[in-house]
Amino acid sequence: MIAYFIPPEKLGTPPMSDSPWELLPTASNHAQSLDGLYILLTAVTGISFVLVIGTMFYFMWKYKMKSEDDKTSPLTHNGKLEFAWSAIPAIFLMVFFVWGELDFVKLSSPPADSIDIHVTGQKWYWTFEYPGRPVAATTEVEDGEIAPLLVVPKGQAVRLTMTSKDVIHSFYIPAFRVKKDVVPGRYTYVWFEATELGDFPVFCTEYCGDEHSSMLAVVRVVEPEDYKAEVAAATTLEQGEGESLEQFGEKVYKAFACNSCHNTDATRKVGPGFGGLYGKSENLADGSSVEADENYIRESIMEPNAKIVAGYTPQMPSFAGQINDEQLNALIAYIKSLK
Ligand code: HEC
Ligand SMILES: [Cu+2]
Numbered sequence: 001m002i003a004y005f006i007p008p009e010k011l012g013t014p015p016m017s018d019s020p021w022e023l024l025p026t027a028s029n030h031a032q033s034l035d036g037l038y039i040l041l042t043a044v045t046g047i048s049f050v051l052v053i054g055t056m057f058y059f060m061w062k063y064k065m066k067s068e069d070d071k072t073s074p075l076t077h078n079g080k081l082e083f084a085w086s087a088i089p090a091i092f093l094m095v096f097f098v099w100g101e102l103d104f105v106k107l108s109s110p111p112a113d114s115i116d117i118h119v120t121g122q123k124w125y126w127t128f129e130y131p132g133r134p135v136a137a138t139t140e141v142e143d144g145e146i147a148p149l150l151v152v153p154k155g156q157a158v159r160l161t162m163t164s165k166d167v168i169h170s171f172y173i174p175a176f177r178v179k180k181d182v183v184p185g186r187y188t189y190v191w192f193e194a195t196e197l198g199d200f201p202v203f204c205t206e207y208c209g210d211e212h213s214s215m216l217a218v219v220r221v222v223e224p225e226d227y228k229a230e231v232a233a234a235t236t237l238e239q240g241e242g243e244s245l246e247q248f249g250e251k252v253y254k255a256f257a258c259n260s261c262h263n264t265d266a267t268r269k270v271g272p273g274f275g276g277l278y279g280k281s282e283n284l285a286d287g288s289s290v291e292a293d294e295n296y297i298r299e300s301i302m303e304p305n306a307k308i309v310a311g312y313t314p315q316m317p318s319f320a321g322q323i324n325d326e327q328l329n330a331l332i333a334y335i336k337s338l339k
Contacts, residue, residue, distance in 0.1 A: 026196075028177065028193060030106070040095075107190070114159035118131075119182070123166050124212060125215060135235050135322070154221050157191055176219070238326070258331075
């Protein structure tokens with residue numbers, strides 16, 4: 001069970017479109033203009049293609065040498081014609097440039113009153129953090145799987161401040177026509193105003209390793225009056241009524257994307273698999289060994305570099321300050337239950 005390896009149609013989102021011939025939904029303030037530019041580009045280059053290739057075939061036929069003494073025309077050039085075929089494409093090129101540049105400037109300048117949301121990319125998941133909220137926003141999708149969730153209000157400017165914890169990722173919402181690289185060691189931004197209610201898929205669009213294609217998330221556009229409540233719901237991670245500690249632990253496990261690096265059976269991924277971990281004697285990289293009890297599991301989560309498992313590299317981020325005590329207890333109970 002890999003929560004992040006979810007095909008888009010299973011993300012609980014509408015498919016990108018109903019047929020391969022249909023264009024994407026236009027769900028943000030940027031979408032219409034960008035589509036317009038592409039339609040113009042396609043039309044102008046399409047018409048040019050037909051004109052140039054068509055004329056070429058016509059001339060091949062018309063000026064084919066018909067006999068041994070067929071003379072080449074004495075005409076060397078036609079000034080007016082040459083001016084026209086240079087000037088008209090040049091005008092179109094300028095139109096493309098100015099249109100693209102104006103869109104680029106607009107895409108690069110978020111309004112001052114934008115809502116700020118923090119986005120982190122890492123192998124291989126997205127984290128959406130809301131100011132003052134204790135955990136990153138997630139939503140339950142198919143079969144109890146959990147995906148990162150970006151909740152935004154309809155009709156309000158939202159600015160995403162994005163960074164990466166490891167390699168270059170690229171944040172892409174096709175329905176909004178926004179795409180920007182997410183780079184370690186610096187911040188990049190996108191902004192948009194969503195114009196359509198609903199769920200849309202988010203992709204990573206920069207090849208970032210083994211599970212790049214599973215680096216998915218959902219963007220959910222809600223009515224402005226529901227925004228606060230939706231954010232609160234998405235960023236609350238508490239044991240539900242009638243939910244066992246292990247069940248809650250599994251939720252925590254997925255919400256913090258432990259499954260992007262660990263398997264729940266004994267097979268290795270980026271880190272060791274958890275099947276049968278509890279109670280066994282774990283060999284460490286420094287040659288010593290330790291019993292995998294609650295304290296060891298707790299320390300492995302809060303201070304992952306304190307003891308490195310033999311055969312692995314210290315790649316695990318610390319979750320200190322992110323996971324609270326109830327969540328941690330549930331997480332440990334869940335890992336203990338994995339055989
Ligand atoms: C970026 C990848 C990554 C993520 C995300 C990650 N881990 Fe790890 N984890 C590792 C690696 C690599 C190791 C082995 C090296 C070490 O001991 O630090 C490890 C080791 C562990 C161990 C010790 C396992 C053993 O066999 O002794 C535990 C327990 C653990 N992780 C729990 C978690 C939990 C719980 C989460 C989610 C809250 C998590 N990890 C998220 C990479 C990750
Ligand atoms: Cu990525």
